[in-house]
Amino acid sequence: MRRSIVVTAVLVILAFLFVGGPSLLFSPSTADIAPEKADASDPEIVTPDGSESGFWPYLNAREAHEKRSPLNVIVRSDAETVVRQLQEHGDKEWKETDHDHFDAEELVNSTTNGSDDEDDIVGGDLASEDTETEQFLSPTEVPWSTADGATRLAYLDPGNGDDAYWTTETLQLEDGEYYGYRYHIRLYESPNPDDQWVVMQTHSEHFDWFTLRHRVDGVEQAQYRLEKDLMSIPAVDEREDVTRVNLGNSGPSDANGWATNVDLVSAALLFTLGLATRRDRLLEPAKSELDERLTETDRTRIEAATDRIEAGHLVLVGTVITIILGVRVMGVALDRHAGVLSVHMIAALLYPFIALGLPISTYLIARGLTSRLDAAVVASGSLAVAIWLDYGFVNLHSLPIDVVVQRMLVVVALGLIAGGAAKRATRNSPLNDLLLAGIALWVIVLVGTLFGYL
Structure with a gap:
């Protein structure tokens, strides 16, 4: 003994x-910080310039105003145009994926804790400088493909006198390997037909074989990666069409509250985040x-x-x-x-x-x-x-x-x-x-x- x-x-x-x-x-x-709750009776709605409609700058797994997954990209266009532009100007041919996303509960036929859902972005205390900047990044390949993932809800306000409501994503995209490392994007189209904007949440994640879940690693790298891809579109002027706006949703993961704002004018597209290189030295x-x-x-x-x-x-x-x-x-x-x-x-x-x-x-x-x-x-x-x-x-x-x-x-x-x-x-x-x-x-x-x- x-x-x-x-x-x-x-x-x-x-x-x-x-x-x-x-x-x-x-x-x-590594710090697991509980999500902050917003005032459900009066959530702060972000309205893109020139629009009546708007959105609450977080996503959630249920109809509750918990500050979990921060939205971090806004594109002035419609979803169809964004996808078409990526298909036409990406350096790689897009392909359909037939992933039926699952979480561990599907294997054991059980309901998991909400905080363990694959795309809840909670934890971390890194902060970036809160300074508004324009990004001047070089173009990159665009190997994005359509993807499936756990449903996340966005709170949208039509802005025409109608009540705000929760809705599921318009489309999901991915770049990478489902069972390896990937960038994942959810996008939501304006609820008002007169307004043309798409808001997105992009993050990087990996598949964890010990838990049978996708684990979110952060949002910053994915945001820069998406910016690069958006700037590779000929219709986008890097200096005039790509800016940063503060949505005030910093806190979860490494989110700093600044969202990429892209105006595609006649041909719009969405997506954010640049691939940060990692340098490891062994002495x-x-x-x-x-x-x-x-x-x-x-x-x-x-x-x-x-x-x-x-x-x-x-x-x-x-x-x-x-x-x-x-x-x-x-x-x-x-x-x-x-x-x-x-x-x-x-x-x-x-x-x-x-x-x-x-x-x-x-x-x-x-x-x-x-x-x-x-x-x-x-x-x-x-x-x-x-x-x-x-x-x-x-x-x-x-x-x-x-x-x-x-x-x-x-x-x-x-x-x-x-x-x-x-x-x-x-x-x-x-x-x-x-x-x-x-x-x-x-x-x-x-x-x-x-x-x-x-």
Whole structure:
């Protein structure tokens, strides 16, 4: 029992140091901030210049004035013209997508917590300068295609004496991979036929295989990306037709309250956000410098640790990393090339590799290992590495706090399963406290996540 407590404590420390700590320190959106509620009796309506109609500058999953998803692009045109201009002037041919969006609740036939819906943009505290600017960005390719996603409601005011009302999106567009990383746009057309404007909400998101949901990463990159695409349209004058206006909807995610305002005049289009490049640098000390700093005691410890490495440790590392990255790559490949499979079918095909394949493979490989602590640390460390490699695959750089906690728990759970399967743990009984605790934690975390409790 005492040894089990030591193993568990080591795993918790490892999970925090290699998953929780870096995520909390370097992710700008880890703070989970509850959405602010507006006055439902008198919500502030934004009216585009020259229009009678207007909109409340947020989207929501239900008919409630909660400040969740900030609208961040306005285009003076109609939706049909916007789409046609993108088709005619984009550098890539547009294609229809047949995604039937689903969330985890569809797999378990349950209703999830509203705060976990794929496109609720809540959390984060980054703020940009509140200065009105004109953007002068270079044109880019426009590989947008129509998309499906969870329904979000906009509150529109016709402005002609009629009452304001909630409505679903006119159209959704995406650029990227459904099971990888993508930019997602929802657009809403003016409720007044005499006014020609389209308001949009654009954000970047990735598919999370551990939760079976799309997780929103932010809105700023997507907004700049859309600006670039809009400016690539010949009818758009960058200096005169593209400006920024303050909608006063800063706060959620990295939204700063400034929306891109594009006047297409006779040929209008919508979309916002530019792809921010990410530069990661890895600085390693020279080998000679490292050797100079090592004492004889350090070298002895390194040699002892090296002697404890078994072939099974390497097999376990390779297996865990292969499963995590393999599911990501196969999801993207099947979505792109297997047209006969819906997104539900792809998820049903691949998710068992995460939920069942990962713990079962870990257990079977760890049975051949001797030390409980070594098996546990290798399994947890491998999963931590695989998680960060997966984040790199989808270019992820921000996480909500609930995802950070969930990742720490699965890292600990897999380590407990591996430690409980090692030879020294199974000397008296194959079912021991480490193994049972690991299985219980794994099931609780994944099932709780699917049902929206985590």
